[in-house]
Amino acid sequence: MSDSPGRVLAGVFLIVAGICLTLVGGGCTLILLSMIGEILRGSDGILLFGLAIAVLAAGVWLVIVGSRMLKRNRS
Numbered sequence: 001m002s003d004s005p006g007r008v009l010a011g012v013f014l015i016v017a018g019i020c021l022t023l024v025g026g027g028c029t030l031i032l033l034s035m036i037g038e039i040l041r042g043s044d045g046i047l048l049f050g051l052a053i054a055v056l057a058a059g060v061w062l063v064i065v066g067s068r069m070l071k072r073n074r075s
Contacts, residue, residue: 011069018062025056
């Protein structure tokens, strides 16, 4: 089977976008973990921490989906 240029481009885009989201989500998570005392005092901090974890998870998921898309084209 030949590789579709659109699928390859979409796979690369998903991997790059996933890496960006992972870096942003991981950075926010580390910053919020360093301020854990202030987070536990307010309800807004817990919501922000949950959002940072969700962005981190979404980034990892995008990298996985993009890499699967590229691997599927090669086989």
